[in-house]
Amino acid sequence: MRNNDVNARAGLSRRSLLKGTLGVTAAAAGGGLLAGCSGSTSAETGPSAAPAAAKVTLGTKTAGVVYPDGYVGPVARELKPITTEKVTFKIVVPQDLTVGDWKTNAFTKWLEQKTGVHIEWNQVGGTVDDVMTKVNAMIAAGDIPDAFMGIEFTRSQLFLYGQQGLFTDVNQYIDGYALNLQQAMKDYPDARKLVQAPDKKIYSFPHVNDCYHCRASNGRAYLNTDWIKEVGLDLPKTTEEFAEVLRAFKKADLGGNGRTIPFCGYKEAPFDTYLMNSFLYTPGDPWLVVNDGKVDVTFDKDEWREGVKYIHGLYAEGLINKDVFTADQDQMLRYGNSPGKPIVGGARATYWGAFLDIDQKDPNARWRKYVALPPLEGPNKVRYAAWNYLGVGVGVAKLVITKKCAKPELLVQWADAQLELEAILRGYSGSNFAWAKKGELGINGKQAVYGYTQTEIAEKNVNWYQFNPMYRSQDFRLAERVNPKDLTFESPLYQQTADSYFPHKQPQEMQFPPVTLDQDQAAQEAELKTNLTSEVNLSFSKFVTGQLDPNDDAAWNDYKDRVEKIGVKTYLDLEQAAYETYNS
């Protein structure tokens, strides 16, 4: 979930690719080895018996929990023990400081007491990439646990290992054993398409984490409302007005001593996803869109060039920070948190925390002065907010059950139990929650369902920090009680997303969905994508900073040639085929 499939592959270097392939080649051998030594234990309970009707029933609904009208999401129910005899599963999880020791974690104990399933935890340390290296080594060596939880397999990896028979197809157990998941997949009609591999099997237990404001994260930008008042202008609506506001900021030098930065950005929050959408719809890296069923890229279009000219204009006038392509998160925070008065007029950022420290207690805190700026209307009346319909919400890979697991149906039930409302809340916050009373309002202004008793969940060793399967539907997330005295940033974040970006979203058909590639395609695609990404990013920064002149036809055509030579055509063919598989 931290980097979904599309992005994980974008970040794939050739080295990790090589590592991946190495793991894969050896995995075939490892798999055979495994089947040889543990065949006797897993043979009889294999996936042969696909149950048609439900073999379990849901518990009764918990009394005293209030839901708003038309609520779609998880429901609080009594959790019934899954098994009477003692069963133990070996699960590999990431090590995490907030989770602490998985064995003594409060949610671990609660879930075990409710379900009767005991877990033997194996932790893997380090970064997300480190974890994947270790997991690949385990798989290749045939040292396979019953399941992986919170390990970020990409869709292509799931498909690959699934086809080799290492990962269990969960699909066959959903009807019989996963009633909460069934409901979730009914609530989210796209879910099946998003989680199934090209062979129509589902190689991981799906989860839903439908974060409303995340759908607009890539296209969010902020402006300082105090400053706008001070220069006597309105919130800009067009690219022209925007430039005017920035010029006024610069002229008035509201930061003092010439330190004013009218608008700033940093390398992790790409500039193009906000300003470029005034020229054409573009979702950001890897810049794939769908036009009438045809997959296309945006970075070689004439509209893109117009956008680049515009941004170059702003940069040349000194309206954007000089180090916009090199500044990192720390640098951005130094700008945003400048002592004394603010020096930043506006920023391209996912949320306030990316360029400011958020003080939730102080009603006059600096971050509250910055307001989300709706997309700007370009010269050709283009005005999009790149809306992420498909990349946020339904996800894969939270729980992957392997062939080593002798009783997959029990693990499926165990995972399904985590989709129950109380389990979700406990898995997220330990016991720091309470059911909302009638009349208490949630983030979206409707009846709240629950509230956290602490604004920030800093307690350790009590929750699973979202490494587990979950069903956090949009209604569920927005049904969090808002304490009028203690305002968090969630409420304004929701409101500003709903008001400023949702109305300008592009049609869903234009978004390129998260597709699954097979092994050969994935390798080829990863290399092409790496090269294209670096070329596009490099040229974009050169055009903006003026090392290349976007007004010069020769420079622009050179750039188009370079991109062509890397292999845009092959790349698009691959994506087109994957797109058609996705839709079939």
Next chain:
Amino acid sequence: MTTAGTLPPDEQRLAVGSPIQDTRGDKIALACIYTALGLFCLAVLYPLVYVISASVSNTSKVSAGEVWLWPVGFTLDAYKAIFDYDAIVSSFGNSVYYAVAGAVVATILTLLAAYPLSRKGLPGKGLIMALFVFTMMFSGGLIPTYLVVDQLGLLNTRWAMILPTALAVWNVIITRTYFMVTIPEELVEAGKVDGCSDFGFFWRIVLPLSKPIIAVNLLFYAVAQWNSFFNALIYLTNEHLFPLQVVLRQILIQSRVDPSQMPDTSKLAQLKELQQQLKYSLIVIGMIPPLLVYPFVQKHFVKGAMIGSLKG
């Protein structure tokens, strides 16, 4: 007018008989050397001081860029926070354990391998050396090594951190050269004449004469162990055995997650806070032990490494 007998201070000094004065060229060279060394020293010291200052400063002052040399808003919160995380405390202990045990085991192995290879009489010496050197250039690869460690039953034990890749061939070569230079063949012969066995000679003569190279080996191995994370990453799945570097990586490098892909802003905010709070204090904790040990072995270090690196 100066009275006779009182000379200008310069000449007075000359009269006392000070050493020959530096020539102009010498003075310039000296000035250049001091400037260059001073700059190098600053380049090394500044990050160190900055990290220490940042670790005892108020986190919001650090992120606002107010700290650039001395602490601002002195507080020890960051160090207190470290003790809230069991994983950090236990991993620190583990790292010390691995560094000490790993260094001792590896140094013993290195001495035992290097000494025979330094003597003329060993049959097949060339072949053995060639095999050693071969492993410097080619390795079995990740998966086969993993399989070996697994089947030796080392997986997920402390031994997995100490035994695989314990011996560094580079150190063997340095140590062998040291023995060849400092322990002449004549000394062995003298010992034999007096009835000393090979083991006795090694124990009573060679080891006492080899303190510098032992110190060098201990330091090299300990620092390598202290900084290593890959073996832990690959061979350990019990967080109570993790060394500090694995935990450090998680906190310091995890920051590079793409925020636009984080579906949970509160989780992101929490992660950011954790990082801001722990980043510098963790770096300090991570560098203290090597800093403490280095001064004690330094005098041996220069000597041992110099002799060892002579061509054999």
